[in-house]
Amino acid sequence: MDSSAVLKGVKIVTDLPGPRAKQVIAEDEKYLATSTKSLPVVASRGYGCYIEDVDKNVFLDFSSGISTTNIGYGDEYVISKVEEQLHKLWHFAGTDFFYEEQVEAAKALIGVAPGSHDKKVFYANSGAESNEASLKLARSYTKRPQFIGFIGGFHGRTMGALAFTASQPVHHEGFFPEMNGVTHIPFPDPYRNPFNIDGYENPEDLTNAVLDYLEDYVFGRFLPSNSVAGILVEPIQGEGGYIVPPRDFHKRLMELAHDNEILYIMDEVQTGFGRTGTFFASEYFDVDPDIMSVAKSIASGIPMGASVVKSKYDFEKSGLHSNTFGGNLLAAVASRATIEEIKNKDMLTNSKNVGNYLNKRLKELSEKYDAIGDVRGLGLMQAIDFVKNRRTKAHFAALRDKTIENAYKRGLILLGAGESAIRFIPPLIINEKQVDEAIDILDSSIKAGL
Ligand SMILES: Cc1ncc(COP(=O)(O)O)c(C=O)c1O
Structure with a gap:
């Protein structure tokens, strides 16, 4: 593969959504029937665990296209x-x-x-x-x-x-x-x-x-x-x-x-x-x-x-x-x-090991933020659930939504699940360093949402 195609890390080069993305979204609204869009990411290219948008912003993808691209983007084989x-x-x-x-x-x-x-x-x-x-x-x-x-x-x-x-x-x-x-x-x-x-x-x-x-x-x-x-x-x-x-x-x-x-x-x-x-x-x-x-x-x-x-x-x-x-x-x-x-590529082992690491890092965050009421998942299918109160477990959907939006602005793609959870489903080729990159963004996104 042409090395210029390699995407190595999060890189945000415009306001988000960028100018080209805004145009595409406006036309999408005109020509495509209403469906279920959740984030204004206009994807153009993918490599490994990263997605580049039409304005050359690079996002770390913790959605795997809703679990459709488990092996990551651009797999040569x-x-x-x-x-x-x-x-x-x-x-x-x-x-x-x-x-x-x-x-x-x-x-x-x-x-x-x-x-x-x-x-x-x-x-x-x-x-x-x-x-x-x-x-x-x-x-x-x-x-x-x-x-x-x-x-x-x-x-x-x-x-x-x-x-x-x-x-x-x-x-x-x-x-x-x-x-x-x-x-x-x-x-x-x-x-x-x-x-x-x-x-x-x-x-x-x-x-x-x-x-x-x-x-x-x-x-x-x-x-x-x-x-x-x-x-x-x-x-x-x-x-x-x-x-x-x-x-x-x-x-x-x-x-x-x-x-x-x-x-x-x-x-x-x-x-x-x-x-x-x-x-x-x-x-x-x-x-x-x-x-x-x-x-x-x-x-x-x-x-x-x-x-x-x-x-x-x-x-x-x-x-x-x-x-x-x-x-x-x-x-x-x-x-x-x-x-x-x-x-x-032994992705099952990676899913287990890096999934455990991700779970551990999410649990650390739950010690820091009372608003994270539950951390749950198996392998690289993990979630955190936001609550207004740990005893009543009342859903805190507003904080969940704000956190996803803040993370997007910082270059991390996340999706919600259920009433108040965020799911973490990166490609199975993800490594611990990339998990750390995601956790840092998540941490500052929660803090900014509180
Ligand atoms: C468990 C499960 N079953 C079925 C579906 C529907 O799949 P599709 O959107 O490809 O029809 C989904 C989609 O999210 C799903 O998560």
């Missing part, structure tokens, strides 16, 4: 594989014909998926679309109509996935009726939960409370368990606030599901591909889900999603489900190369 494929063929019709690259990508994905059961892959184009496929697989196999989802969960915005999404009311405003047949139950949030259990001190009690709720109040009162096809759940709630449940939770819930012949569907869209220090967070929780939805970092930013399903739950006949672009050739080679890069 992935670029070479995609480039090679681009010159051969970038699309034909994976729906009706066959691609060798799709088979190889599926073998690579199954090779790193949790558990040892025979598995198959259905390719889609996004997280929501993968969840749609996972839900259809479950309904199709079980011939049952109902599902269980979680309060605080996020699974996407298409009408099926949206019916499970329960992290912000705005996601639903004006869109009912959505897919029917979804019952939400509380997620075991160790920090704030409706059972008033301290889930850090008593994790098993918290797991029991949620399982009892499902058995006694849901299955016991209104939803016959034999009408339920699947439980759709994130291993760690992402958009809902980076909530890490007790370690025994998923295994015990999956056992309860299986006792009732219900499929366990893990949404690893945000947690997958090394984010939490293992290839998939399911491994940490010691579960081998029946169906696993993945997307985001699966192909390092080239649109792709997938449902990885135990082979026995595959669609029973052709025509039940399909799409045009799922497993597109560029995405397929990028996905296989991404998996190889995560392994070859």
Whole structure:
């Protein structure tokens, strides 16, 4: 790579947003339909853990494009594989014909998926679309109509996935009726939960409370368990606030599901591909889900999603489900190369080690600022939660928002999660020195926000 392309550190050379960025944002508002923008970063180029904007400001990226670029920007190996494929063929019709690259990508994905059961892959184009496929697989196999989802969960915005999404009311405003047949139950949030259990001190009690709720109040009162096809759940709630449940939770819930012949569907869209220090967070929780939805970092930013399903739950006949672009050739080679890069560069070890270091540095900050009520996470999926009062744990969203804005002005890209948390999800190639760079900026950003 041309050395002028290398981005080495934060460098802010204009007021923010800069003049060119302001122009692009004004035109974006005119020509693009309203979506979910949160920071006025107009990205132009990426290298490693840094993003350069259209005014040549360089930002340290602690968002990884919302966990879509876990391996960092400008990875030479992935670029070479995609480039090679681009010159051969970038699309034909994976729906009706066959691609060798799709088979190889599926073998690579199954090779790193949790558990040892025979598995198959259905390719889609996004997280929501993968969840749609996972839900259809479950309904199709079980011939049952109902599902269980979680309060605080996020699974996407298409009408099926949206019916499970329960992290912000705005996601639903004006869109009912959505897919029917979804019952939400509380997620075991160790920090704030409706059972008033301290889930850090008593994790098993918290797991029991949620399982009892499902058995006694849901299955016991209104939803016959034999009408339920699947439980759709994130291993760690992402958009809902980076909530890490007790370690025994998923295994015990999956056992309860299986006792009732219900499929366990893990949404690893945000947690997958090394984010939490293992290839998939399911491994940490010691579960081998029946169906696993993945997307985001699966192909390092080239649109792709997938449902990885135990082979026995595959669609029973052709025509039940399909799409045009799922497993597109560029995405397929990028996905296989991404998996190889995560392994070859031992990014899982880095995610664990630097993730622990990041957690330690965030805990130091929480000793300095009473407004940080909780520090939580696994690997390089960490968060801090701002509170007005440590005893009441009242959300301090204003300080969270101010801190993100201050950090942006100082060259650090951060994203919120839940009502009052900031998530820290840098590329998995980040080192301790870059974490220190981020913590220094964060520290002064909180101080300036108080
Ligand atoms: C856990 C989870 N599932 C599904 C989705 C939806 O993915 P997409 O935006 O690619 O449809 C997201 C997106 O943030 C997510 O975090």
